[in-house]
Amino acid sequence: MKKYTYEKKIDTRSGFGAGLAELGRTNDKVVALCADLTGSLKMDEFKNENPERFFQAGIAEANMIGLAAGLTIGGKIPFTGTFANFSTGRVYDQIRQSVAYSGKNVKICASHAGLTLGEDGATHQILEDIGLMKMLPGMTVINTCDYNQTKAATIAIAEHDGPVYLRFGRPAVPNFTSEDQKFEIGKAVMLNEGTDVTIVATGHLVWEAIEAGEKLAEEGISAEIINIHTIKPLDEEAILKSVAKTGCVVTAEEHNYLGGLGESVARTLSMNNPAPQEFVATMDTFGESGTPAQLMEKYGLNSASIVEKAKKVMARK
Amino acid sequence: MPDTQHLKDLATQVRRDIVRMVHKVNSGHPGGSLGCTEFFVALYNEVMELHEGFDMDGNGEDVFFLSNGHISPVYYSVLARRGYFPVDELNTFRLINSRLQGHPTTHEGLPGVRIASGSLGQGMSVALGAALAKKLNNDNHLIYSLHGDGELQEGQNWEAIMYAAANKVDNIIATVDYNKQQIDGSTDDVLPLGDLRAKFEAFGWDVLEIEEGNDIEAVIAGLKEAKAMTGKGKPVAVLMHTVMGNGVDFMMHTHAWHGKAPNDDQLAIALEQNPETLGDY
Known part of the structure; x- marks a missing residue:
């Protein structure tokens, strides 16, 4: 198992804020809009450096989306920010x-x-957003795993012509991807090559997948671990190639198993090369208040759950 | 005053286009389209500063957004007769593989259209965004938009109306088609709008009323007055009093023709009341 290390844990939203700030300095077409959550979205740096290109919409998200659509007419590249x-x-x-x-x-x-919003509870913990967004024709859907990747993705999507949904989170998580990475939309990142089981993870579950891979290795199980930051368009080739080798897959995401990454992977496999699959995801339920760690454990979204599902899916081969 | 006879002839021809388009496919929205014919004819031929041809960004020209997208027949007819696309294409309204979808869209690349509309209440926000882009681009041209009065029941409008005044978006003229009718009946019966003028003013807008919204000279004068009100720190609303179904007597003063097409006999009467002026498509 390839070794991954990190210097510190940082929230992915700060990666977005840093990426947006950099775009503010390098691309004068980029504008930003926020619905009364500038601090939470880490948009202050962009706002302070580019006050004329920052639009405070207030608690009026519908208007904010319309303003953003209108700003594209005239050549701007709007980034909207809210939960x-x-x-x-x-x-x-x-x-x-x-x-x-x-x-x-x-x-x-x-x-x-997702759940890692924590104590605010289910009203704010959306677990259906990937499904909602991936169903829209032409929408690109990205869920990043750490600070560096989120920063790189934020910068990369400005160069992509078309609507994008970029999903990230609140808690501090290991920042293990490289600072100078090139972010390629729609391109899976191979984290570890293995032969017994494929683990396809997105967002906060990527680090959990790495930890799961280490535990599985201790038990003599060779896991192939893929970081899927782009859920749509899905890197089907990478998934099919891996599953052709391992013969089974576990998908891991902080989202409902209905409509999420797992279903996209299942659809890809069923249309090309059916194989056993297990889902690490919430099972058609709302969340609740609690600390992020408590919630991820209670709803089975951690490395222990990935290990368990890996063994289960291997037995189904 | 400009040569209004030509514009009146154009309006008559547009009314013919509208009833013929909806008759052919036995669907569409003639009532609001007829009521706004003078507005569209005036806007595109006398009021807005426009480039020849079409590009999406609309830099260096005035830009219009239709929020109440169901009145697409009048929009399409006026765009075609202004030269955005061939007039013959009006034949394809609502047909399969057409650029003239039931509600306007950018999806099929129809020149003249910059946003999809149909699901109501979204156009004000989009128009404001485009107005903000004009300011960022130091482009002193204006944004025009049209909204149904019933459409103002959608809450997003009031988010946008609040935003526009608070942020001094003074390069927009938002016109309300104030015909006091909607699908289920009069706006007073369905969900009363109250004192619309007072509401816009309370939100910080300058408001102008066009009492005769089906008199092309009154519409031109009103829109030019509205234009003179821009650039003064406030967004401008125009309450344009119109008659739904105007120009076809049996369609007037009722909500019945909001979304209903005439039959063959009714079409014949409507065309008789609006004789061909510039040539049918």
Whole structure:
């Protein structure tokens, strides 16, 4: 098992803030909008350095999405920022008509996704957003795993012409990917080559997958671990190639098993090379209050759960 | 005053286009389209500063957004007759493989359209975003938008109206088609709008009313007055009093023709009341 280390834990939302700030300095077409969560989204640096290119929408997310769509007409590249719940479900029709169907170059950037929002509870813990966004024709869906990757993704999506949903989170997580990485939309990242089971993980579950791989290695199980930061378009080739070798797969995500990464992988396999699959995801449930670690354990979204599902899926081969 | 006879002839021809388009496919929205015919004819031929041809960004020209997308027949007719696409293409309205979808969209690349609309209440926000882009680009051209009065029941409008005044977006003229009708009946019966003028003013907008929204000279004068009100730190709203179904007597003063097409006999009457002026498509 390849060794991964990190100097410190940082929140992925800070990676977004850093990436946005860099875009502010390098691309004068980039503008940013926020719905009264500038601090939570780490957008202060961009706002302070580019006050004329920052738009405070207030607690009015529907208007914010419309403003962003309008700003593209005239050549701007708008980045909207609010919590994932308010970035998707609350404004689904606005995104559908004014952004996706209209083909507008809007970057919908969503923090506090999933259970790791923690104590605020289920009203704010959206576990359906990947599904909502991936169903929209033309929408690119990205869920990054650490600070460096989130920063790189933020910068990369400015160069992509078309709507993007970029999902990240609140808790501090190991920052293990390289600082100077090149972020390629739609390209899987191979973290560890293995032969017994494929683990395909996204977002905060990527580090858990690495830890799971280490535990499995101690037991003599060789896990191939793939970091899927882009859920749509999915790197089907990488997944099919891996599963052709290992014969089974575990998918891991901080999202409902209905509509998430796991279903995209299952669809890919069923259409090309059916293989046993197990899901590490929430099982069609809402979340609740608690610390991020408590929640991830209670809902089975951690390395222990990945290890258990890996053994289970291998037995089904 | 400009040569309004030509514009009146154009308006009559547009009304013919509208009823013929919806009759052919037995669907579409003639009522609001007829009521806004003078507005569109005036806007695209007398009021807005426009480039020849079309590009999405609309830099260096005025830009229009239709929020109440269901009145696509009048929009398509006026765009075609302004030269954005061939007039013959009006034949394809609502047909399979057409650029003239039931509600306007950018998806099929129809020149003149910059945003999809149809799901109501979204156009004000989009228009404001485009107005902000014009300011960033130091482009002193204006953004025009049109909204149904019933459409103002959608809450997103009031988010946008609040935003526009707070941020002094003074390069926009948002016109409300104030015909007081919607699908289920009069706005007073369905969900009363109250004192619309007072509401816009309370939100910090300058408001102008066009009492005769189906008189092309009154519409031109009103829109030019609205234009003179821009650039003064406040967004501008125009409450344009119109008659739904205007120009076809049996369609007027009722919500019945909001989304209903005429039959063959009714079409004949409508065309008789609007004789061909510039040539049918």
